[in-house]
Amino acid sequence: MIISQDASCDLISIAQKTRLAASKLAVLSSEVKNQAIDAIAIALESAKDEILQANITDCEAAAEKIAKPLYKRLQLDEHKLRDAIAGVRDVGKLLDPVGAVQIHREIDTNLILKRITCPLGVLGVIFEARPEAAIQIASLAIKSGNGVILKGGKEAIRSCEAIVKAIKQGLSQTAVNPDAVQLLTTREETLELLKLDKYVDLIIPRGSNSFVRFVQENTRIPVLGHADGICHLYVDKAADIAKAVTITIDSKTQYPAACNAIETLLVHSSIAATFLPKVADALQKANVELRGEKRSREILPNIVAATEEDWETEYSDLILSIKIVDSLEEAIAHINDYGSRHTEAIVTEDVEASETFLALVNAAGVYHNCSTRFADGFRYGFGAEVGISTQQMPPRGPVGLEGLVTYKYQMIGDGQVVSTYTGNNAKSFTHRDLK
Numbered sequence: 138m139i140i141s142q143d144a145s146c147d148l149i150s151i152a153q154k155t156r157l158a159a160s161k162l163a164v165l166s167s168e169v170k171n172q173a174i175d176a177i178a179i180a181l182e183s184a185k186d187e188i189l190q191a192n193i194t195d196c197e198a199a200a201e202k203i204a205k206p207l208y209k210r211l212q213l214d215e216h217k218l219r220d221a222i223a224g225v226r227d228v229g230k231l232l233d234p235v236g237a238v239q240i241h242r243e244i245d246t247n248l249i250l251k252r253i254t255c256p257l258g259v260l261g262v263i264f265e266a267r268p269e270a271a272i273q274i275a276s277l278a279i280k281s282g283n284g285v286i287l288k289g290g291k292e293a294i295r296s297c298e299a300i301v302k303a304i305k306q307g308l309s310q311t312a313v314n315p316d317a318v319q320l321l322t323t324r325e326e327t328l329e330l331l332k333l334d335k336y337v338d339l340i341i342p343r344g345s346n347s348f349v350r351f352v353q354e355n356t357r358i359p360v361l362g363h364a365d366g367i368c369h370l371y372v373d374k375a376a377d378i379a380k381a382v383t384i385t386i387d388s389k390t391q392y393p394a395a396c397n398a399i400e401t402l403l404v405h406s407s408i409a410a411t412f413l414p415k416v417a418d419a420l421q422k423a424n425v426e427l428r429g430e431k432r433s434r435e436i437l438p439n440i441v442a443a444t445e446e447d448w449e450t451e452y453s454d455l456i457l458s459i460k461i462v463d464s465l466e467e468a469i470a471h472i473n474d475y476g477s478r479h480t481e482a483i484v485t486e487d488v489e490a491s492e493t494f495l496a497l498v499n500a501a502g503v504y505h506n507c508s509t510r511f512a513d514g515f516r517y518g519f520g521a522e523v524g525i526s527t528q529q530m531p532p533r534g535p536v537g538l539e540g541l542v543t544y545k546y547q548m549i550g551d552g553q554v555v556s557t558y559t560g561n562n563a564k565s566f567t568h569r570d571l572k
Contacts, residue, residue, distance in 0.1 A: 159284030366396030
């Protein structure tokens with residue numbers, strides 16, 4: 138049954154049920170959790186037609202009412218659904234992140250310390266459009282032993298309901314309580330969810346920068362996510378021109394609504410006259426609107442004049458700003474000033490220049506001679522991702538299973554007390570690491 142109550146007390150009840158289910162899920166074996174993940178994949182495949190039809194209905198209702206990038210994210214065709222289900226099965230193949238012994242140390246004879254990974258508890262995941270996010274997140278939550286409360290955007294309500302119905306159906310055939318996965322459907326529930334710091338351990342927002350900032354500013358619960366996806370591609374003076382054109386096209390046009398698509402192209406002045414006409418021709422054939430500062434427009438006189446605002450804008454559309462720079466250092470400075478610490482790339486055959494770029498650019502992902510569109514949990518081999526984090530502290534970048542666990546310290550003794558190890562005749566600790 139899909140939950141959609143809007144009363145605060147009802148939402149607290151939902152959160153309590155999720156936490157109880159999560160506490161039982163946390164101690165299940167890897168084998169049992171993997172059986173649950175496989176059951177989710179089977180249930181989603183069985184419900185494929187229902188899910189796709191629900192998405193068609195959502196798209197028809199949203200047509201002309203939402204921005205083009207958001208509409209693109211909303212669409213869930215057979216290929217997207219197939220890939221999402223494949224991602225569920227990939228998650229099942231990954232190592233269980235729970236129960237890993239990170240530290241195993243003898244403090245003294247018969248006094249043993251362990252640091253062991255454990256689930257976070259309950260995740261609150263709020264996302265705009267992109268219904269396949271519900272599939273990715275639910276599978277990662279189950280594998281990492283966490284309960285999850287999902288809140289999809291109103292434009293994707295039917296798609297999310299069909300998906301979560303299938304997920305719950307799959308879980309009902311396993312040892313995992315279906316209460317571990319919940320779906321909320323109203324805006325009022327979003328606001329109430331952000332207040333549930335007693336029951337929810339981590340909020341993960343996925344959507345526009347304004348949406349993520351709203352979440353960050355309206356909760357006391359820790360938030361994992363990124364507000365902006367302002368990514369750059371720098372074409373160095375030692376770049377292979379053909380390679381640079383191909384990478385630029387993919388980074389901008391392969392999926393312009395994605396947060397890892399580039400918004401600004403930086404080009405070294407020594408190759409600008411050669412490179413810009415070639416890349417502009419290819420971009421304009423792909424219907425990309427180009428905007429450039431003065432020097433770029435001297436080479437490409439027909440493009441739109443760029444303003445300061447362009448360097449600070451995540452277009453999420455077929456628009457690209459261009460700037461000519463005179464050095465690698467200037468490119469790095471521009472990126473560190475205007476970038477959102479998401480993903481940045483350099484195209485160059487100069488190894489020293491690439492190493493400098495990778496070392497000095499402050500971003501979760503720094504790439505050499507490849508498209509920024511590779512910044513994705515599935516492409517990284519994580520099976521799926523719950524989101525991308527641009528914060529300085531870990532987890533950073535695409536966040537998979539490792540970002541959904543924490544750790545606890547276990548100490549096992551035999552009557553030891555601290556006073557034995559203090560004072561004039563204090564006993565020494567052994568502090569010996571064990572296998």
